[in-house]
Structure formats: structure tokens, C-alpha cells
Amino acid sequence: MSALFAVVHRDLLLVARRKSEVLTALFFFVVVTSLFPLGIGADAALLRKIAPGVIWVAALLSTLLGLHRMFAADYADGALEQMALSPQPMVMIVAGKILAHWIVCGLPLVILAPLIGIQFDLDNSSLYVLMGTLLLGTPVLSLLGSIGAALTLGVRGGGLLVSLLILPLYTPVLIFGAGAVYANSVGLDTSGHFSLLGAIFILALAFVPWVSATAVKIAIE
Amino acid sequence: MTAQFSSTFAQSSHTLQARDLACVRGERKLFSNISFDLSAGDCLHVRGENGVGKTSLLRLLTGLSKPEVGQVLWNHELITKQVNQYHRNLLFLGHRDALKEEFSALENLQAYAALDGIDLPHEKALAALWRFGLRGRENLPVNYLSAGQKRRVLMARMLTRRAQLWILDEPFNALDVNAVALLEGLMAEHLTSGGILVLTSHQAIHIPNVKALDL
Numbered sequence: 001m002s003a004l005f006a007v008v009h010r011d012l013l014l015v016a017r018r019k020s021e022v023l024t025a026l027f028f029f030v031v032v033t034s035l036f037p038l039g040i041g042a043d044a045a046l047l048r049k050i051a052p053g054v055i056w057v058a059a060l061l062s063t064l065l066g067l068h069r070m071f072a073a074d075y076a077d078g079a080l081e082q083m084a085l086s087p088q089p090m091v092m093i094v095a096g097k098i099l100a101h102w103i104v105c106g107l108p109l110v111i112l113a114p115l116i117g118i119q120f121d122l123d124n125s126s127l128y129v130l131m132g133t134l135l136l137g138t139p140v141l142s143l144l145g146s147i148g149a150a151l152t153l154g155v156r157g158g159g160l161l162v163s164l165l166i167l168p169l170y171t172p173v174l175i176f177g178a179g180a181v182y183a184n185s186v187g188l189d190t191s192g193h194f195s196l197l198g199a200i201f202i203l204a205l206a207f208v209p210w211v212s213a214t215a216v217k218i219a220i221e
Numbered sequence: 222m223t224a225q226f227s228s229t230f231a232q233s234s235h236t237l238q239a240r241d242l243a244c245v246r247g248e249r250k251l252f253s254n255i256s257f258d259l260s261a262g263d264c265l266h267v268r269g270e271n272g273v274g275k276t277s278l279l280r281l282l283t284g285l286s287k288p289e290v291g292q293v294l295w296n297h298e299l300i301t302k303q304v305n306q307y308h309r310n311l312l313f314l315g316h317r318d319a320l321k322e323e324f325s326a327l328e329n330l331q332a333y334a335a336l337d338g339i340d341l342p343h344e345k346a347l348a349a350l351w352r353f354g355l356r357g358r359e360n361l362p363v364n365y366l367s368a369g370q371k372r373r374v375l376m377a378r379m380l381t382r383r384a385q386l387w388i389l390d391e392p393f394n395a396l397d398v399n400a401v402a403l404l405e406g407l408m409a410e411h412l413t414s415g416g417i418l419v420l421t422s423h424q425a426i427h428i429p430n431v432k433a434l435d436l
Contacts, residue, residue, distance in 0.1 A: 010332045079320075081315065
């Protein structure tokens with residue numbers, strides 16, 4: 001466990017030193033989601049209808065922006081090698097990196113979501129559901145994304161490849177995340193969506209760190 | 222205040238053994254039948270031309286890559302059977318310095334200490350940096366340091382890491398005359414306190430009891 005916190009502390013401190021990279025991803029999320037209401041105009045009914053999809057797609061893309069950074073810089077300067085040689089299990093180190101990525105790229109989206117939702121004229125209960133799905137869904141995005149980030153280490157043009165590899169894996173999260181907000185807005189029960197999102201999260205949490213740790217080990221061999 | 226080795230290693234019975242190591246890169250066989258035994262206080266100098274496989278040999282010894290044939294044993298046991306135990310005793314420094322440019326020298330030391338599970342008090346880290354001539358630069362981001370100064374930060378890490386086995390790839394690169402002497406002193410201290418050292422270098426090294434291995 002100490003390894004996990006050591007990595008999270010280190011990665012957050014690094015992010016604090018290079019704020020621009022993180023702010024780019026967040027700014028992207030805000031700008032993209034703000035462009036839709038501006039482009040579509042003041043049709044409140046239409047905006048309410050497209051809001052879940054637009055916000056969720058923007059969330060997927062903005063987490064994707066920060067993904068390549070998860071391992072690439074440490075791989076390039078040899079720090080990843082040193083982590084692999086530390087007396088800590090690689091799984092814990094990778095889990096720490098995933099957690100740090102979520103804190104930086106996922107958590108702010110959850111917090112920003114109500115502000116964005118207001119632009120789409122979402123009511124209070126929809127905003128709560130939106131935040132709830134993002135809270136359950138964004139950790140899955142960071143987890144699944146780590147597989148892509150680890151597999152493309154040392155590959156030229158890896159950033160683009162990550163999107164191709166990972167975006168298809170994101171579709172279940174997108175479907176149930178956006179689906180819950182839509183279901184709530186038409187007065188349907190959302191507990192099924194939340195259960196499925198939770199199940200995906202638990203499954204990802206149970207398997208992904210091991211998969212990513214193996215991929216990282218292969219990359220530095 | 223100078224930083225010294227805090228204590229000699231409790232049991233100095235550690236051994237590193239290589240048995241018939243062979244390395245293949247692509248179609249080419251780099252080396253084969255490499256065997257040696259190192260025990261406390263031994264230093265192995267791996268020599269050879271560029272591209273002959275020195276770095277590959279060192280990476281085999283760390284366990285970062287797997288040998289085509291042969292075994293690496295730490296205390297008479299395969300390193301793959303006791304990865305965490307082996308890594309606790311191992312410090313490997315490669316071509317790349319693995320220092321984060323955004324961190325200061327001090328923060329780099331502390332970040333690695335946290336990862337390596339070592340308790341490193343602030344004063345001890347400072348003393349280690351001061352010993353290698355980085356007084357006044359301990360809080361400067363590492364990307365403001367020269368290549369030689371970065372190497373000095375690594376020397377401070379060698380001092381504070383307290384590992385029994387050092388595997389160093391070209392540790393004398395980019396060092397000035399004074400720093401070379403400092404590093405040789407550090408290595409001699411490590412060996413006399415019961416450590417084991419494996420290094421590659423193209424220059425002659427002035428440490429007692431050096432075994433040479435020509436690839």
C-alpha cells in the first residue's frame with residue numbers, strides 16, 4: 001500500500017509542476033461541451049435530450065487526452081525501470097498511477113459536470129444522476145485507459161493508437177452512463193444502469209491493474 | 222556534516238552468481254557462457270567494445286530482462302523466485318538518469334526513497350547532496366543542473382539507498398576529475414562495508430580488488 005501512496009503523491013506533485021498539460025484536458029472538456037449549446041441554439045428540449053451523450057463523449061475524449069502521459073514520460077527517462085526495480089509489487093505502482101490519473105483527469109469532470117449540465121438546461125435530479133454516473137464511470141475510463149497507455153509504450157505515434165485501442169472498450173461505460181441520465185429525464189428507474197456501471201467498475205478494478213502491470217513489464221524488458 | 226555509510230551491512234554473506242548466461246538480440250548471439258561468482262566486497266568490471274552486450278548483461282543481472290540460457294542467483298537462489306527480496310538489495314543505474322526534471326535534487330531523492338521503502342530524513346538527504354558538491358542547489362529543479370551535476374545527484378542516491386548490490390552502467394560518464402575521485406571513494410566505501418559492485422566503464426578504475434570480465 002505504501003507504494004501506491006508514494007506513486008500517487010509523486011505523480012500529483014509532478015502534475016502540480018506542469019499544470020498546463022492537465023488544464024488542457026479540462027479546458028477541452030469545458031470548451032467542447034460549451035460549443036454544443038452555442039451551435040444548436042436555444043432549443044431547450046433538444047439540448048436536454050442530447051446533454052447526456054454530449055457530456056459523456058466529451059468526458060471520454062478528455063480522459064483520453066491525458067492517457068499517454070500516464071507512463072510515457074517515466075518510460076522515456078528511465079523512471080519506470082527504476083519503479084520496476086523497486087522492492088514494491090508492480091501492480092501497486094501501476095494502481096497508484098491509475099489513481100493519480102483519475103484524480104487529475106476524472107475527478108474534476110465529476111465536479112465540473114453540474115456547471116456544464118446547466119448549459120443544457122438539465123434539472124436538479126438529472127444533474128445528480130449525471131454526477132453519479134461520472135463518479136462511477138470515470139475510474140473505469142482511467143483503468144481501461146491504462147491498458148492502452150501501457151501497451152503503446154515505446155510505439156511511435158502511440159497517442160493515436162491508444163484512442164483506436166481504447167475507445168471501443170469505453171462504449172459500455174458510455175452507453176450505461178449516458179443511458180442513466182436519459183432514463184432519469186424521462187422518469188424511468190436508473191438503478192439498473194448504476195448497478196451495471198458498478199459491476200463494470202468492480203470488474204475493471206479486479207483485473208486491469210494486473211494486465212497493465214504485465215504490459216508495462218513487457219515494455220521495459 | 223558529512224554523510225557516511227550509516228552502518229556496515231548486518232550479514233555480509235551475500236553472493237551474486239551468474240551461471241552460463243547467454244544473450245540473444247534478434248538473430249545475433251551477443252555472448253554466451255558467462256559465469257562468475259561475487260561475494261561481499263567484490264567488484265566486477267565488465268569491459269568490451271561498443272555493442273558487445275555490456276548493458277544487456279547488466280540488465281540480465283537486474284532481472285529486467287530474462288536470459289536466453291543460464292541463471293542469475295542471489296544468495297544461491299534464483300532471482301526470479303525472490304524478486305522483491307532481491308530488489309530490496311539492488312540498486313541499478315542505467316544510461317538514463319531517471320531523475321524527474323521538474324523535481325529538485327532533494328525531491329528526487331525523497332521520491333525514490335518513498336518508492337524504495339526507505340526512511341530518509343530530510344537532514345540525511347541534504348547531507349548526501351552536500352557531500353557531492355550540490356550545496357546550494359538542492360532545491361533547484363533538476364533541469365537546471367548540468368549532466369555532471371545530475372550524476373552527482375545519482376551518487377547521493379547511491380549513498381542513501383543502502384543497497385548491498387550496485388549495478389552501474391557507465392557511472393563515470395560526464396563526471397569531472399573531482400567527481401570521478403568522489404565516486405571512486407564512494408565505491409571503495411561500499412566495497413569495504415561488504416557491498417558488491419558490478420559496473421561497466423571504458424576507463425581504468427582505481428579501486429582495490431577489481432575483477433575484470435571481458436566480453
